[in-house]
Amino acid sequence: MEVYYKYSEHLKQKHGVKTYKLPLNLPLTCPNRDGLLGEEGCYYCGEKAAGFESKPDDSIRQQLTELKDHIGQRYNAEKFIAYLQNFTTTYLPLPKLKEYLQKALQVEDIVEITLSTRPDCLNEKYLEGIKKAVHSRDESISLTVELGLQTVNYHTLKRANRGHTLAQFIDAVKIAQEFDFEVGAHLILNLPGDNREDVRENARILSALKLDTVKLHALYLREGTEFGAQYEAGKLEIISLEEYKDRVIEFLQLLDPEIAVQRLLGRAPREGSLFVNWGRDNRQIHQEIVAEMEKRKVQQGEKFDYLGGRCLQKFSS
Structure with a gap:
């Protein structure tokens, strides 16, 4: 029995076959960098944001086609998701985003478009425009x-800028x-x-909002970032790997x-990082978390009993 509901299984149920994301990078920015909200960016975010897999100067079709050929062959994937991942993919004029999307849809076997963005860069008009452009x-x-999102703790959101x-x-x-x-959260x-209570509330808020997916990260520190400078100065501490594992398990x-x-x-x-995953391979840490859950005989959702008027359970027969 699986200890958590895997995204790969979700995609297979949704699309009927093995489906993989193709991370697409575009020449974008963020309102927290271009001066609208600020210029420093989030205190953990490097110059490339999340875009490590592809090069933004490649054409959209070229990026997707090359990744599709590689991933399809390596993982026997049959269908693919065009994943616009770097910086804030909805922070640009809607006609320009539509242009990008139309180019992505020219690639065969694309069955889904996923946009990675900030909570303050969506509105009704924008999403309606995206939906019409794609579904037309x-x-x-x-x-x-x-x-x-990163955290539900507003003090921490402010501290991370x-x-x-x-x-x-x-x-x-x-x-x-x-x-x-569909909606996912990072x-x-x-x-x-x-702290641990913030981790618990993260799970509760996402569950109450009925999200479809969640992606968990451990903080990594890049050179040239505010958090990186604080870490080098001894003003920022990272929790232990064992504590991180426990937080993931409790969250699930x-x-x-x-x-x-x-x-x-x-x-x-x-390269360019001061701290990444406690110096360990992310796949090995993943395996250790799963093994610990199996050892404890725990699984995702076993404590999901706090919504729907929990106190009224007292009167249930």
């Missing part, structure tokens, strides 16, 4: 937004669901200032079992 070409294409609030995240989720987008379970126990988990921690290039 192919109504069978699934649409997903992945929102960078995120520039958005929990309320904006909730608003973005509701809008996306209104237009039938969380960092070891941000400075967060509280998480709605119908929310698919994309990953238990991420990865980052060693």
Whole structure:
């Protein structure tokens, strides 16, 4: 028995065959970098943001075609997701994003578009425009937004210089669901200032909002970032690997079992990094978390009993 609901299984149920993401990088920025909200960016975010897999100067079709050929052959994938991943993919004029999407849809076997973005960069008009642009070409294409929440703790959001609030995240989720987008969230379970109760509340909030997926990250520190400078100066401490594992397990126990988990921690290039995954391979840490859950005989959702008027359970026969 699986100890958590894997994203790969979610995609197979959704699309009928093995489906993989193709990470697409575009020449984008972020309102927390271009001066609208700030210029420093989030205090953990490097110059390349999340875009390590592809080069933004390649054409969209070239990126997708090369990745499709490589991943399809390596993993026997049959269908693919065009994953616009770097910086804030909805922080640009809607006509320009539509242009990018139309180019992505020219690649064969693309069955889904996933946009990674900030909670404060979505609204009804924008999502309606995306949906019309995609479905005017192919109504069978699934649409997903992945929102960078990172934590529900507003003190920690401020400390990390995120520039958005929990309320904006909730608003973005509701809008996306209104237009039938699947919704995912990204969380960092070891941000400075967060504790176990924040981890628990992360699980509760995502479950209450009925998200579709979640992607977990462990904080990594890049050279040239504010958190990196604090770490080098001895002003920022990272929790132990064992504590991180325990946080992941507790998070999963509280998480709605119908929310698919994309990953238990991420990865980052060693070059230019000050701290990445306690110096360990992310796959090995993943295996250790799963093994520990099996050892404890725990699984995702076994503590998902806190919604729907929990106190009224007292009167149930």
